[in-house]
Amino acid sequence: MAMIQEQTLAVRSERVTMSSNDLAKFKTDKVCVFYGVKQALKDVRLDIFQNQVTALIGPSGCGKSTYLRCLNRMNDTITDCRVEGSFLLDGDDIYSKDMDPVHLRARVGMVFQKPNPFPKSIFENVSYGPRIHGLARDKHELETIVQTSLEKAGLWKEVNDRLHQPGTGLSGGQQQRLCIARAIAVQPEVILMDEPCSALDPIATARIEELIDELRQNYTIVIVTHSMQQAARVSQRTGFFHLGNLVETGATEQIFTNPVDQRTQDYITGRFG
Amino acid sequence: MIQLDVTLYPQEIDPAGKRDPQAISTADYQKLIRDALDDLFPDVTDRRERRELMALLSPGATDLLRAKVMADPSLIGQRVIIDVPFSDDLDQLAKGRIDAESETATRRVTDKQIEWFQRLEQRGLVRQAFNTTLFTAGDSRSPELAGIWGSLVGTFWTMLITMAIAFPLAIGAAIYLEEFAPKNRWTAMIEVNINNLAAVPSIVFGLLGLAVFLNFFGLPRSAPLVGGLVLALMTLPIIIIASRAALKAVPPSIREAALGVGASQVQTVFHHVVPLAMPGMLTGAILGMAHALGETAPLLMIGMVAFIVDIPGGPLDPATVMPVQIYLWADAPERAFVERSSAAIVILLGFLILMNLIAVMLRKRFERKW
Numbered sequence: 001m002a003m004i005q006e007q008t009l010a011v012r013s014e015r016v017t018m019s020s021n022d023l024a025k026f027k028t029d030k031v032c033v034f035y036g037v038k039q040a041l042k043d044v045r046l047d048i049f050q051n052q053v054t055a056l057i058g059p060s061g062c063g064k065s066t067y068l069r070c071l072n073r074m075n076d077t078i079t080d081c082r083v084e085g086s087f088l089l090d091g092d093d094i095y096s097k098d099m100d101p102v103h104l105r106a107r108v109g110m111v112f113q114k115p116n117p118f119p120k121s122i123f124e125n126v127s128y129g130p131r132i133h134g135l136a137r138d139k140h141e142l143e144t145i146v147q148t149s150l151e152k153a154g155l156w157k158e159v160n161d162r163l164h165q166p167g168t169g170l171s172g173g174q175q176q177r178l179c180i181a182r183a184i185a186v187q188p189e190v191i192l193m194d195e196p197c198s199a200l201d202p203i204a205t206a207r208i209e210e211l212i213d214e215l216r217q218n219y220t221i222v223i224v225t226h227s228m229q230q231a232a233r234v235s236q237r238t239g240f241f242h243l244g245n246l247v248e249t250g251a252t253e254q255i256f257t258n259p260v261d262q263r264t265q266d267y268i269t270g271r272f273g
Numbered sequence: 274m275i276q277l278d279v280t281l282y283p284q285e286i287d288p289a290g291k292r293d294p295q296a297i298s299t300a301d302y303q304k305l306i307r308d309a310l311d312d313l314f315p316d317v318t319d320r321r322e323r324r325e326l327m328a329l330l331s332p333g334a335t336d337l338l339r340a341k342v343m344a345d346p347s348l349i350g351q352r353v354i355i356d357v358p359f360s361d362d363l364d365q366l367a368k369g370r371i372d373a374e375s376e377t378a379t380r381r382v383t384d385k386q387i388e389w390f391q392r393l394e395q396r397g398l399v400r401q402a403f404n405t406t407l408f409t410a411g412d413s414r415s416p417e418l419a420g421i422w423g424s425l426v427g428t429f430w431t432m433l434i435t436m437a438i439a440f441p442l443a444i445g446a447a448i449y450l451e452e453f454a455p456k457n458r459w460t461a462m463i464e465v466n467i468n469n470l471a472a473v474p475s476i477v478f479g480l481l482g483l484a485v486f487l488n489f490f491g492l493p494r495s496a497p498l499v500g501g502l503v504l505a506l507m508t509l510p511i512i513i514i515a516s517r518a519a520l521k522a523v524p525p526s527i528r529e530a531a532l533g534v535g536a537s538q539v540q541t542v543f544h545h546v547v548p549l550a551m552p553g554m555l556t557g558a559i560l561g562m563a564h565a566l567g568e569t570a571p572l573l574m575i576g577m578v579a580f581i582v583d584i585p586g587g588p589l590d591p592a593t594v595m596p597v598q599i600y601l602w603a604d605a606p607e608r609a610f611v612e613r614s615s616a617a618i619v620i621l622l623g624f625l626i627l628m629n630l631i632a633v634m635l636r637k638r639f640e641r642k643w
Contacts, residue, residue: 077532079456106535116526118545128544129534179530186534 023050025190025220026071031085033066033075040066044085044246046239048190053212053221055235055252057228059267062241064224068192071222072108073101089190106133109183113195115175117167117182122159125167125178126150129186145185153181154211173204180211184219191215193223197230209234228268232256240264297343302335306357313398314389325385331358333406333418358404361416361609363390367399370608381608407616411582412598416609419602421617423584427497427577427592428566434501434588435565439508440558446509447516447554452542471510478507479574487575494576495591503571508561515557519550552639559632563625569596595621 026048033041041063048054048071056064066075073094075081087094094104106129117125126146129135136142146163150156155177159170167178176196183191193212197205212221212234225231231238232252239249240261248261259265266272310326311317317326334357341355342348358364362381365371371380373387382390393399410420446467454460482503486492492499523546531541572578578597585592593601595617602614 072533074529074532077528102535102537104535105533109535110529110533112526112529112533114526116524116530118527118530119549128531128536132534132536132540132544182530182534 024048025050025090026222027086027088027091028070029086031067031070031083031087033063033070033084034082035078036080040244041070042244044241046246046249048220048222049237050220051216051218052236053216053223053234054237054239055231056222056224056239056241057226057231057267058241058247059272060226063244064239064241065194067241067246068194068222068224071190071192072105072110074105074110076101106186107188108190108192109186109188111176111179111183111191111193111196114199115172115179117170117175117178119166119168121164122150122167122170122178123163126181126185129182133186135185135187149181149185150178152184152215153177154207154214155181171204173200173207176200176204176208177211180208180215184215188219190220190222193221195224195226198226205230228256240267242267297346297349298339300339300342302338302342306330306334306338313393313396317389322385325383326389328360329363329386329389331360331417332415333358333413356400356402358406358417361607362386364417365608366390367401407613411584412580412593412601413582416605416607416613419610419613421595421598421613421620423581424593424595424598424617425620427500427581427585428594430497430585430588430592431500431504431577431594432562432566434498435504435508436558436562438502438505439512439561439565442505443509443512443558443561444516444554447513447520448542448547450513451517451520452546453538467510467513471514474570475507475568476570476573478503479571481506482571483574493589493591495579495581495593496589497577497585497592497594498588499575500572500577500592500594501588503575504565504568507568507571508565511561511564512554512558515560516550516554519553519557520546522553523549552636555635555639556632559628559635563628563632566594566624566628567596567621569594569600572597595624 024047026046028047029045031041031044031046032039044063044067046067056068058064069075070083070087071089071094075083083095089104089107092099118128120128123146126149127136127142130142130145136145147156147160150159155174158174159178167175170178176199180191180196197208200208209230212223215221216236223231223234235252237250238252238255240247240255240259240263242263248255248259248264250260255264256268259268307323307327310330311323314326317323337357338355341353359367362371363386366373366382366387367390371382377384390399404417406418406420408420409422410418411423413419450460450464450467482499486499486502487494527545527549528541531545532538536544569578572594576591577593578600579591579593580601581591581593583590599614599617599621602610602617
């Protein structure tokens with residue numbers, strides 16, 4: 001009974017978004033993920049729309065990060081992780097044999113929970129991606145890419161005089177913006193962010209949130225967050241995960257003001273989670 | 274050391290007067306030295322006593338004199354002052370390790386020799402000096418002529434072979450097992466085996482070397498090549514285990530970061546993980562080499578525990594290594610070898626400390642924070 005209700009709810013919320021006439025970047029359906037015998041995601045259906053920020057919220061262990069990592073096949077690196085279902089990026093199945101995960105990850109960049117710059121210089125951090133993908137023909141082009149990426153990440157002014165100093169010497173917030181610049185440098189279409197602000201103080205968080213809003217112009221962003229305020233602030237659409245199910249998805253405003261499902265209501269009002 | 278006043282009679286060294294190097298080198302230098310000794314002790318005439326007198330000096334004295342004349346043939350016909358070493362027994366007497374007061378039968382020097390020695394001392398002809406032969410000669414039956422150089426060169430060749438084989442192989446194996454190998458029953462078995470190999474008694478590796486390298490491949494016995502191969506086999510598991518630990522210590526966030534910007538598995542490993550793990554792997558390799566440097570047992574089986582006088586000229590020449598040299602000297606009956614062994618042990622320990630220092634410095638130098 002609960003299952004049926006869930007599905008109808010999902011369908012209903014889907015209809016809401018369809019009517020909004022946006023372009024779906026990612027279409028995922030019947031997504032099930034297993035870690036060994038444990039099922040982490042149960043039949044998730046979610047579309048992600050172009051040039052929007054989609055926030056995934058939910059209590060710890062609900063599968064939102066797992067879902068995010070399916071989108072650029074980062075789960076491939078985990079042994080005994082099995083992914084089922086269909087993932088279409090611009091209509092291409094990203095789990096098909098023809099899809100090179102390396103190529104996919106160039107199109108779908110990622111920013112992690114903990115800032116993880118390479119223990120190299122700031123310049124090398126940003127230029128590494130373009131270099132391995134052959135995006136720059138000469139040193140000058142590479143420098144241009146690095147500069148624009150750092151500018152887009154709002155870090156250029158702070159670091160332009162110390163590009164060749166180690167990226168690990170920056171502050172936490174700066175490191176995270178450096179990671180965003182590194183992700184932007186390979187010119188992805190989608191940027192996945194896995195709790196990008198959870199290790200940062202409120203000021204650095206505010207800075208990143210502003211940045212996310214700016215980046216929305218050029219990129220499709222999926223962000224996993226524990227902070228509902230953050231989801232409300234930065235996202236246009238929100239998906240609520242609970243125990244491996246995608247309980248509800250819809251426009252952020254609607255989720256936070258008028259949730260359809262009781263569990264969503266309970267979660268956003270702080271009754272659990 | 275004794276100062277001898279040797280007259281280089283031309284008729285003895287070079288009767289033809291042609292300064293032919295061949296003739297000079299085959300001349301009877303022993304007679305010249307004996308004459309010099311006779312001059313010091315004109316009262317000794319008895320044949321047996323004269324032999325005793327000659328036994329004061331090291332058998333290397335004649336070689337020393339020959340080398341001096343060969344180097345400068347113009348000395349022929351002149352009187353030269355030359356320092357020659359005493360024999361090892363007299364050396365021990367001089368150092369007070371043989372008690373002149375003890376019973377004649379319990380010591381290796383005769384009463385006469387002690388008397389002569391004391392007379393030489395009174396005349397101020399006896400002098401103590403550091404015996405540099407220790408650093409320049411190979412092994413010898415006479416302690417005063419024995420040196421560590423032969424075994425040092427042997428150690429050098431052996432370690433070179435060990436390093437050339439063990440280091441790339443072990444690091445390659447560690448990278449493959451840690452980063453690329455699928456996790457299945459096969460790799461699990463290989464892992465268990467590697468861990469067990471690190472605990473195999475080292476002499477077993479010697480047996481393996483004997484069976485495989487000498488008997489099957491027919492490589493020469495006592496050669497640093499075979500020794501190096503055996504020690505490489507022995508150090509492989511040690512380096513592999515240390516290298517894997519170093520690779521494991523690279524935080525997963527770095528791998529994720531590299532994969533996240535679209536680096537392939539190979540790029541991730543070789544651009545990021547391996548450079549970060551390199552100091553750890555180098556440390557492991559150096560410690561493995563230090564371990565190999567101190568090994569004697571595996572070399573026993575392949576004939577490197579042997580009395581080898583010549584300095585090895587390459588990895589195929591018969592050679593021995595420092596710990597083996599120490600073992601041989603410690604085992605020798607001549608008392609003066611005690612000092613040789615001690616000196617060799619100090620040198621070996623010096624090398625070990627040096628290697629460990631390099632390991633520590635590498636680690637400090639390349640240590641990264643993340």
